[in-house]
Amino acid sequence: MLGAYLEGNVGNWGDAGVITAFPHFDHHEPVIPEPSPEGRRRYRTIWISDIHLGTRGCNAEMLIDFLDSTDSETMYLVGDIIDGWRLKKKFYWPPAHNDIVWRILKRAKRGTRIVYIPGNHDEMFRQFSGLSFGGVEIRRAAFHETADGRKLMVIHGDEFDGVMLAHRWLAFVGDALYTATMGLSHWVNVVRRRLGLPYWSLSKMAKHKVKNAVEFIYRYEEVVARAAAARKVDGVVCGHIHTAEFRMFDGVEYWNDGDWVEGCTALVEHFDGSMEILHWPEEMARRQARAERALGEADETLACAA
Ligand SMILES: [Mn+2]
Numbered sequence: 001m002l003g004a005y006l007e008g009n010v011g012n013w014g015d016a017g018v019i020t021a022f023p024h025f026d027h028h029e030p031v032i033p034e035p036s037p038e039g040r041r042r043y044r045t046i047w048i049s050d051i052h053l054g055t056r057g058c059n060a061e062m063l064i065d066f067l068d069s070t071d072s073e074t075m076y077l078v079g080d081i082i083d084g085w086r087l088k089k090k091f092y093w094p095p096a097h098n099d100i101v102w103r104i105l106k107r108a109k110r111g112t113r114i115v116y117i118p119g120n121h122d123e124m125f126r127q128f129s130g131l132s133f134g135g136v137e138i139r140r141a142a143f144h145e146t147a148d149g150r151k152l153m154v155i156h157g158d159e160f161d162g163v164m165l166a167h168r169w170l171a172f173v174g175d176a177l178y179t180a181t182m183g184l185s186h187w188v189n190v191v192r193r194r195l196g197l198p199y200w201s202l203s204k205m206a207k208h209k210v211k212n213a214v215e216f217i218y219r220y221e222e223v224v225a226r227a228a229a230a231r232k233v234d235g236v237v238c239g240h241i242h243t244a245e246f247r248m249f250d251g252v253e254y255w256n257d258g259d260w261v262e263g264c265t266a267l268v269e270h271f272d273g274s275m276e277i278l279h280w281p282e283e284m285a286r287r288q289a290r291a292e293r294a295l296g297e298a299d300e301t302l303a304c305a306a
Pocket of ligand 1 (some may be wrong): 158
């Protein structure tokens with residue numbers, strides 16, 4: 001079903017919300033060739049979310065590197081995989097985005113259990129909950145049992161936007177607005193001075209709002225963890241707010257797998273049930289450093305031999 005995009009049916013899909021074609025991915029080859037799956041780091045479980053395929057923000061190359069370096073028995077796609085909202089407005093689909101869909105379907109074919117929990121940006125797929133396409137199970141939510149027997153609820157996380165609505169916009173107040181506000185502050189004070197009014201710090205107010213955004217994230221994490229506790233699970237895995245994190249709230253684990261727009265993070269479960277957040281840019285940098293070191297050592301050996 002994801003493939004419907006790739007066959008030029010996006011117009012139909014976007015307008016009617018109906019998928020009309022299911023192309024055969026077997027006949028396609030990725031633009032970025034996939035290396036042999038041998039030698040990949042194996043995990044029991046991988047959680048990734050907030051990929052936002054179909055937007056410029058998506059860090060496709062880094063995600064491809066991640067997918068080509070890891071493998072797992074189960075993989076959860078925790079929502080906002082495809083950005084239907086943005087695609088409806090403007091079609092953007094570079095070959096690398098195809099490659100990601102290709103790799104996910106290929107994994108399913110190789111035997112990885114893939115569970116896709118649509119988020120709010122790909123909510124059009126929620127209507128297919130309970131169905132399976134190309135080996136990808138679509139679910140509204142999932143319950144995952146770790147190797148050491150903890151029960152985790154897996155959801156995208158936008159379910160709590162309603163509860164948080166009052167402060168929702170604050171989460172999106174970032175540095176850009178803060179910087180703009182600083183500029184504006186100058187002109188506001190020019191006018192105020194002319195009117196004989198005292199100095200007023202707009203940036204101070206903005207700073208307060210950004211601090212609220214930080215508080216918002218913390219509050220969000222707590223709300224999600226409490227909802228998990230109410231369902232008598234040991235923890236929750238979600239995405240949505242693009243902030244990879246682990247926290248404990250009264251003995252309930254809160255895990256957020258982050259995103260592939262800024263942070264480029266994934267959550268993994270090792271075979272003993274322990275969990276870890278992987279920061280892929282750092283993993284790539286470490287690998288690069290190792291390769292350079294190995295190259296340096298090889299040069300030295302050559303120099304000694306000569
Ligand atoms: Mn979301």
